[in-house]
Amino acid sequence: MTKPRSKVRRAESLREALEGDIATGRYPAGTRLDEVTLANRFEVSRTPIREALIELSVAGLVEIRPRRGAFVREIGIPRLIEMFEVMAELEAMCGRLAARRIAPRELANLQAAHEACNLACEDGDPDAYFHANQTFHEAIYRASHNGFLADQARSLQNQLKVYRRLQLRVRNRVAMSLGEHQQIVDAIARGDAEAAADHLRQHVLIQGERFNDFVASVASHREETEAEQPLRSAAG
Amino acid sequence: MTKPRSKVRRAESLREALEGDIATGRYPAGTRLDEVTLANRFEVSRTPIREALIELSVAGLVEIRPRRGAFVREIGIPRLIEMFEVMAELEAMCGRLAARRIAPRELANLQAAHEACNLACEDGDPDAYFHANQTFHEAIYRASHNGFLADQARSLQNQLKVYRRLQLRVRNRVAMSLGEHQQIVDAIARGDAEAAADHLRQHVLIQGERFNDFVASVASHREETEAEQPLRSAAG
DNA sequence: AATCCCATTCTTGTATACAAAAAAGATTGA
DNA sequence: TCAATCTTTTTTGTATACAAGAATGGGATT
The missing domain is CATH 1.20.120.530 (GntR ligand-binding domain-like)
Known part of the structure; x- marks a missing residue:
């Protein structure tokens, strides 16, 4: 296991991980963050991924377009x-x-x-x-x-x-x-x-x-x- | 139907509704926001309720204590x-x-x-x-x-x-x-x-x-x- | 009577299932 | 060949199912 430390609230560590990936440019601005792809990558279900994406969207790092998906925010x-x-x-x-x-x-x-x-x-x-x-x-x-x-x-x-x-x-x-x-x-x-x-x-x-x-x-x-x-x- | 306007993203309207309820004092500071109770009240499942609560927690109106639930933030x-x-x-x-x-x-x-x-x-x-x-x-x-x-x-x-x-x-x-x-x-x-x-x-x-x-x-x-x-x- | 411990219950966190909307692709017509 | 429309597929949004941690209550012991 890569991350045995966190007992509860997987969405939190996911948010941090995604935050890092956005900051380091692994996911450049405009990238579409596909829920199933992320779920596979982190080996969790879509649920905690979605929760992490929602947190990121409120924090302003990600934009969620309804029924379209989550995108790394393109800041003009x-x-x-x-x-x-x-x-x-x-x-x-x-x-x-x-x-x-x-x-x-x-x-x-x-x-x-x-x-x-x-x-x-x-x-x-x-x-x-x-x-x-x-x-x-x-x-x-x-x-x-x-x-x-x-x-x-x-x-x-x-x-x-x-x-x-x-x-x-x-x-x-x-x-x-x-x-x-x-x-x-x-x-x-x-x-x-x-x-x-x-x-x-x-x-x-x-x-x-x-x-x-x-x-x-x-x-x-x-x-x-x-x-x-x-x-x-x-x-x- | 109480709210037929919103086609998609029920969590958004839920967040707004809860925001209002907190602002008007229907849910005073410290109140525990039970997911199933809210789900019943708004006649949706727990999923969109949870998403709304997460948004509120990032926005600072609500505090989520892991495995304990969501509480209206007590601002000292x-x-x-x-x-x-x-x-x-x-x-x-x-x-x-x-x-x-x-x-x-x-x-x-x-x-x-x-x-x-x-x-x-x-x-x-x-x-x-x-x-x-x-x-x-x-x-x-x-x-x-x-x-x-x-x-x-x-x-x-x-x-x-x-x-x-x-x-x-x-x-x-x-x-x-x-x-x-x-x-x-x-x-x-x-x-x-x-x-x-x-x-x-x-x-x-x-x-x-x-x-x-x-x-x-x-x-x-x-x-x-x-x-x-x-x-x-x-x-x- | 009070306290501690165990079992039950309740609630959250996560996974999965399902429905509907959007995107992609194919087929038909001009 | 291109465009348009219908069909298929993919993907989001929501509901439900399940597992594990926390709260609760009862019973036993001191």
């Missing part, structure tokens, strides 16, 4: 920009609250996470940086001392994961990101709420813009061959 | 405060964007919605005001021209619906609310993004505080008889 560029806009504001809010409320131990965690980012950057490993970066932001979410806000931020970050990851491939982005992190840490450390909010907002908005550049370059290169299918090839 | 005061904190920021963001982006027709809609609130206030009908108020805020969501943000705001408003409604019972709250609306409309009309954001933020935060007052008075009155069960009696 306009909506993606909207999502980055919201993400920037949520992160800014986390930063503002964190600057006011962070505990010494949490600040130590944040600085440690920042250090980890530094190391990953020096190693030149974008994947390692991606994970360290997630930990860094998670530390800020926690330090906001607003559990609901943290949940919202995590959920949205999860939806944007694929695109944030792509964006790290952009030239010089990792080094830039690191510098922004430094400013964020400093602002939070000295309790400057508005500076923390501003730096975080910019940090995320820049990601959105850089991503936009990236997509634009891919799109213009692609226009010669394909019709305009938002992001299909970008995510694959 | 601390989390409720957190939620109002986030709601305030989302609405502020809607206002900021709306002030920059609103179209003449949308502004007319907003002013019309404000007028409707005025009328409901003069009639002294809190329920009518509640609905007019929702339309007012919806107009701002739309005017933000950020569909994703609007979705998030609606979703959170839906979760807070019960408590916002309660809060309108507080003395003088409706008249106060109306005055705040006027300031919001003015700020948006003259394109003052920061003023719109600030007024909306305050508008929501005050709701949270007033609600807090309300709960506090109920709670202190209750402490004499019951143990501290967050909000059970407040929602019933």
Whole structure:
């Protein structure tokens, strides 16, 4: 058995597995998620698969078209920009609250996470940086001392994961990101709420813009061959 | 036939129905939502009921405890405060964007919605005001021209619906609310993004505080008889 | 009388069966 | 050869059946 750990609620682990498969690009945007195929793959019946797909659809990762099936959500560029806009504001809010409320131990965690980012950057490993970066932001979410806000931020970050990851491939982005992190840490450390909010907002908005550049370059290169299918090839 | 309209996807209409029942207090916080009971009530099998409950759990209205069942989420005061904190920021963001982006027709809609609130206030009908108020805020969501943000705001408003409604019972709250609306409309009309954001933020935060007052008075009155069960009696 | 343990019952979680809608394919006509 | 319609097949949505965990109640023991 591959997964003997989970006694109950198979749909939960299925959801996580599918979430991962979508994030890693195993199922690119637009892919049809066939219930029986998935059921065979995970060796369960259609029932828990359906439940997992429903969860993913409410979470926004999947779109269920009635009587048509479930598809990995194709997020068009306009909506993606909207999502980055919201993400920037949520992160800014986390930063503002964190600057006011962070505990010494949490600040130590944040600085440690920042250090980890530094190391990953020096190693030149974008994947390692991606994970360290997630930990860094998670530390800020926690330090906001607003559990609901943290949940919202995590959920949205999860939806944007694929695109944030792509964006790290952009030239010089990792080094830039690191510098922004430094400013964020400093602002939070000295309790400057508005500076923390501003730096975080910019940090995320820049990601959105850089991503936009990236997509634009891919799109213009692609226009010669394909019709305009938002992001299909970008995510694959 | 009670509901012949919906051809497909019974789970969707079930979710909406349950959402309504939770919002109106038919199922107060903490209530156990028994699958077979619901199945009998809606004259369907357990399958679509389960799917609806799963949707509600992801949306945050219901908590599913594995092998124990689904319960109407008991939102404790601390989390409720957190939620109002986030709601305030989302609405502020809607206002900021709306002030920059609103179209003449949308502004007319907003002013019309404000007028409707005025009328409901003069009639002294809190329920009518509640609905007019929702339309007012919806107009701002739309005017933000950020569909994703609007979705998030609606979703959170839906979760807070019960408590916002309660809060309108507080003395003088409706008249106060109306005055705040006027300031919001003015700020948006003259394109003052920061003023719109600030007024909306305050508008929501005050709701949270007033609600807090309300709960506090109920709670202190209750402490004499019951143990501290967050909000059970407040929602019933 | 109170407590602990076992059996029964109830409820959830999963599998399977069935119905209806949509997609695919074939056949017929122009 | 192409198009349109009818038929077949596939796939979703729902109902039902079954298994296992949790709750409940009764009986035995102290």
